[in-house]
Amino acid sequence: MRKSIITKNVINRTMSAVVVLSIGLVLNVQAADQSSDPLPSWNNGALKMKIVQFVSSVTTKGSSDFVPSEQRIATFDQDGTLWSEQPVVQGMFLMYKLELMAAEDPSIRAKQPFKAAFEHDKAYLKSEGMPAILELFSATHSGMSQEQFEAEVEAFFAKAKYHKLDIPIGQVVYQPMIELLDFLRANNFKTYICSGGGIDFMRVLSDRLYGIPPEQVIGSSMKKALQLVDGKWVLLRTGELDSFNDKEVKPVNIDIHIGKRPLLAMGNVRSSGDIGMLRYSQGRKGPSLQILVNHDDEKREFAYAEDDNASLSAAKENGWLVVSIKNDWKTVFK
Amino acid sequence: MRKSIITKNVINRTMSAVVVLSIGLVLNVQAADQSSDPLPSWNNGALKMKIVQFVSSVTTKGSSDFVPSEQRIATFDQDGTLWSEQPVVQGMFLMYKLELMAAEDPSIRAKQPFKAAFEHDKAYLKSEGMPAILELFSATHSGMSQEQFEAEVEAFFAKAKYHKLDIPIGQVVYQPMIELLDFLRANNFKTYICSGGGIDFMRVLSDRLYGIPPEQVIGSSMKKALQLVDGKWVLLRTGELDSFNDKEVKPVNIDIHIGKRPLLAMGNVRSSGDIGMLRYSQGRKGPSLQILVNHDDEKREFAYAEDDNASLSAAKENGWLVVSIKNDWKTVFK
Numbered sequence: 001m002r003k004s005i006i007t008k009n010v011i012n013r014t015m016s017a018v019v020v021l022s023i024g025l026v027l028n029v030q031a032a033d034q035s036s037d038p039l040p041s042w043n044n045g046a047l048k049m050k051i052v053q054f055v056s057s058v059t060t061k062g063s064s065d066f067v068p069s070e071q072r073i074a075t076f077d078q079d080g081t082l083w084s085e086q087p088v089v090q091g092m093f094l095m096y097k098l099e100l101m102a103a104e105d106p107s108i109r110a111k112q113p114f115k116a117a118f119e120h121d122k123a124y125l126k127s128e129g130m131p132a133i134l135e136l137f138s139a140t141h142s143g144m145s146q147e148q149f150e151a152e153v154e155a156f157f158a159k160a161k162y163h164k165l166d167i168p169i170g171q172v173v174y175q176p177m178i179e180l181l182d183f184l185r186a187n188n189f190k191t192y193i194c195s196g197g198g199i200d201f202m203r204v205l206s207d208r209l210y211g212i213p214p215e216q217v218i219g220s221s222m223k224k225a226l227q228l229v230d231g232k233w234v235l236l237r238t239g240e241l242d243s244f245n246d247k248e249v250k251p252v253n254i255d256i257h258i259g260k261r262p263l264l265a266m267g268n269v270r271s272s273g274d275i276g277m278l279r280y281s282q283g284r285k286g287p288s289l290q291i292l293v294n295h296d297d298e299k300r301e302f303a304y305a306e307d308d309n310a311s312l313s314a315a316k317e318n319g320w321l322v323v324s325i326k327n328d329w330k331t332v333f334k
Numbered sequence: 335m336r337k338s339i340i341t342k343n344v345i346n347r348t349m350s351a352v353v354v355l356s357i358g359l360v361l362n363v364q365a366a367d368q369s370s371d372p373l374p375s376w377n378n379g380a381l382k383m384k385i386v387q388f389v390s391s392v393t394t395k396g397s398s399d400f401v402p403s404e405q406r407i408a409t410f411d412q413d414g415t416l417w418s419e420q421p422v423v424q425g426m427f428l429m430y431k432l433e434l435m436a437a438e439d440p441s442i443r444a445k446q447p448f449k450a451a452f453e454h455d456k457a458y459l460k461s462e463g464m465p466a467i468l469e470l471f472s473a474t475h476s477g478m479s480q481e482q483f484e485a486e487v488e489a490f491f492a493k494a495k496y497h498k499l500d501i502p503i504g505q506v507v508y509q510p511m512i513e514l515l516d517f518l519r520a521n522n523f524k525t526y527i528c529s530g531g532g533i534d535f536m537r538v539l540s541d542r543l544y545g546i547p548p549e550q551v552i553g554s555s556m557k558k559a560l561q562l563v564d565g566k567w568v569l570l571r572t573g574e575l576d577s578f579n580d581k582e583v584k585p586v587n588i589d590i591h592i593g594k595r596p597l598l599a600m601g602n603v604r605s606s607g608d609i610g611m612l613r614y615s616q617g618r619k620g621p622s623l624q625i626l627v628n629h630d631d632e633k634r635e636f637a638y639a640e641d642d643n644a645s646l647s648a649a650k651e652n653g654w655l656v657v658s659i660k661n662d663w664k665t666v667f668k
Contacts, residue, residue: 070547146589147619190549203593213404214593215524221590226582226610233617235589242590248560255480255569256555256576257591259537259548276560283567285481 038183041176041331047321048328051180054289058263059187065287069188073262075218075254075277076177078195078202080268081293082210083173086164086302090201093156097140114139138239141198142222145234153204165301167333173209176329181210189264194218194254196246196273218257220245246273251280261288268293269322272310278320290320297325300332372517375510375665381655382662385514388623392597393521399621403522407596409552409588409611410511412529412536414602415627416544417507420498420636424535427490431474448473472573475532476556479568487538499635501667507543510663515544523598528552528588530580530607552591554579580607585614595622602627603656606644612654624654631660 042048057065058072079085098117101108108114113132116124125132141149160169181191191212193202199219206212221242224235245253254262254277265281267274269292278290292315295304306312315322325332376382391399392406413419432451435442442448447466450458459466475483494503515525525546527536533553540546555576558569579587588596588611599615601608603626612624626649629638640646649656659666 070541199590200593207404215591217593224586224589226585226614233585233613235585235614251560251567251569252558255558256533257549259534259551279567280560280569 038186039176039179041179041329043328043330045328047323050321051289051291054264054287055184055187055189058287067263067286071260071263072184072187072189073192073258073260074184074189074264075192075194075250075262075266075281076181077267077274077277078193078197078219080270080295081195081266081274082177082193084162084165084301085268085270086304088197089160089162089169089172090197092160092169093153093201094136094140096156096160097152098136101139134241137198137222137241141201142237142239145229145236146200146224147234149200149237150204153201157205165333170205170209171334173334174329175331175334178210178334181212184264185211190216192216192218192254192258192262194245194250194265194277196220196244198222199245218245218250218253246271248276250274250277254280263287264289264291266291266293267311269295269306269311270304272306272308272314275311275314278314279318282318282320290315290318291323292320293323293325295325297329297332299326301325372520373510373513375513375663377662377664379662381657384655385623385625388598388621389518389521389523392621401597401620405594405597406518406521406523407526407592407594408518408523408598409526409528409596409600409615410515411601411608411611412527412531412553414604414629415529415600415608416511416527418496418499418635419602419604420638422531423494423496423503423506424531426494426503427487427535428470428474430490430494431486432470435473468575471532471556471575475535476571476573478571479563480534480558480571481568483534483571484538487535491539499667504539504543505668507668508663509665509668512544512668515546518598519545524550526550526552526588526592526596528579528584528599528611530554530578532556533579552579552584552587580605582610584608584611588614597621598623598625600625600627601645603629603640603645604638606640606642606648609645609648612648613652616652616654624649624652625657626654627657627659630658631663631666633660634666635659 039048039052057063058067060066076082079088083089095117098108098114102118109118113125113128113135115121116132117136144152157169161167162169162172165172184191193206193210193212193216195202195218197219199217199221202219203214203217206214206217223238223240223242225238226233227236229236243249243253261284262277262281263284265278267277274292278292281288282290292311294312295302297303312322314320323329373382373386391397392401394400410416413422417423429451432442432448436452443452447459447462447469449455450466451470478486491503495501496503496506499506518525525544527540527544527546527550529536529552531553533551533555536553537548537551540548540551557572557574557576559572560567561570563570577583577587595618596611596615597618599612601611608626612626615622616624626645628646629636631637646656648654657663
């Protein structure tokens with residue numbers, strides 16, 4: 001799944017000639033290095049052309065679509081958009097914590113909702129719904145200081161493997177998305193994660209995985225409280241939900257964190273979780289671009305659809321771009 | 335209250351020689367221009383020396399206190415720390431909105447809690463407490479889209495005067511603080527506002543007044559909801575309080591927005607609103623600096639104290655720096 005750096009460089013150089021002919025000379029793209037293709041892991045075609053063309057139009061001075069750099073905000077969902085979500089990595093962390101807890105106190109294996117989690121009893125969790133899910137998160141993600149939680153996530157990441165693909169967690173990110181993030185930043189976009197994942201969970205690795213600093217990560221959160229513990233003021237993680245950053249809540253949290261509508265917003269097809277964010281971006285005064293990743297590549301990644309097809313319907317209705325992993329991504333993983 | 339730019343430049347040049355002798359040569363300060371005093375509106379003395387020394391020690395490679403630039407977070411209260419708070423500017427906006435409402439519907443002048451606001455009946459507002467205050471804010475700060483609210487704040491700022499000092503609102507910012515913000519940014523600090531003021535109110539002018547972009551403003555907020563209005567998806571401002579960013583809540587919101595403890599935190603003496611933020615900063619692993627502004631200059635600004643003296647007591651107990659406007663600031667306003 002991984003090409004050596006040398007091989008990649010050779011391919012990049014070979015691709016450069018093709019791209020200069022097909023795209024580079026046509027569009028005035030302000031890439032860091034104009035002689036090379038900024039998106040080598042994306043297949044050439046209409047979709048890639050539209051993305052490159054959009055970035056060119058909003059960054060070319062004098063263009064009617066020019067957008068000043070302080071307005072170049074780009075927001076990305078994480079699970080299924082920046083890395084794989086079969087399973088969701090934070091769910092793996094939750095199980096990792098439950099195993100540690102069971103090693104201390106085996107009786108929790110017999111108690112619900114932990115029993116259902118250990119036995120992958122999806123029917124139970126579905127019937128019990130959000131309260132059961134929240135109890136699992138509360139038990140594994142709270143009761144410690146913010147600093148202690150970060151250390152726990154670090155310890156998990158150091159060892160975790162993404163078994164279905166047989167690679168370490170850090171390599172389950174999508175190479176085409178790393179290139180898109182780099183390309184946007186080279187054009188003075190400020191890149192943010194806006195995901196249903198836990199804000200503190202994501203922040204531990206966001207800089208290392210995506211070059212996105214913690215302060216540019218927006219996610220679900222638990223309530224915290226400033227308390228004096230052993231003579232030190234710490235933020236204690238209470239078990240109570242503060243914000244579930246999904247669907248219509250994403251625009252609300254983008255507004256709280258950034259105070260600007262995204263110029264570019266990108267999510268994926270699975271649970272209609274990104275429709276609200278893309279609508280909010282599209283309501284921006286002036287140009288904007290919305291993109292959805294569609295998981296249709298069972299061979300190289302996974303193939304799955306949405307029960308009610310809401311995301312793809314919204315994409316069709318609103319003219320959002322849809323990435324076919326199968327057709328649009330030359331390489332999938334780092 | 336304002337010196338001409340020419341006069342200021344002459345003073346700056348004269349001061350440079352003094353500062354080079356007294357501070358500049360002693361400390362290895364990475365100011366944008368090392369030959370000039372980075373804080374010309376601050377009187378030379380122990381306090382200024384400590385601030386400059388701190389910035390030097392955390393930015394000098396090889397120093398045991400060196401802090402990498404991604405950890406150089408500085409948070410500032412606004413009212414009473416970056417600009418005057420007698421009265422608080424957002425209170426002026428609230429009255430401006432109430433007057434516009436009364437022009438449409440004079441009957442509100444006779445209705446509580448509006449009557450108390452129009453008549454400056456502090457006793458009534460104090461006895462009714464937070465519910466009355468929230469009703470005033472809800473009536474003046476909600477019911478419109480986020481974009482409409484921003485336009486209203488712009489209209490207010492365009493005309494507003496700070497009557498007690500007889501200057502436009504934009505000039506009621508403290509010149510020494512502008513210099514401190516510039517000095518910190520020249521040393522790769524990321525500067526944030528963290529204030530009890532409304533996040534959206536402050537964001538309209540934060541870049542123009544302080545060079546702080548909207549995404550680096552943390553404040554009190556109202557709940558918002560994504561809704562379709564006249565075919566467009568907008569964030570509607572509901573009248574419900576989301577977060578009152580004061581006291582122990584400040585660290586919680588700093589964590590949500592930034593995910594790092596501030597290396598430098600600065601507030602002021604009046605209502606003990608900044609003690610929590612300064613404690614949180616001081617709990618950071620490694621060096622940190624906490625500063626409080628004390629308003630003791632009745633002649634050039636205002637003189638006021640805190641009922642229970644909590645802020646100054648905490649400063650003494652924890653070794654925080656205290657700025658005397660009277661003694662430490664050569665110039666107060668821009």
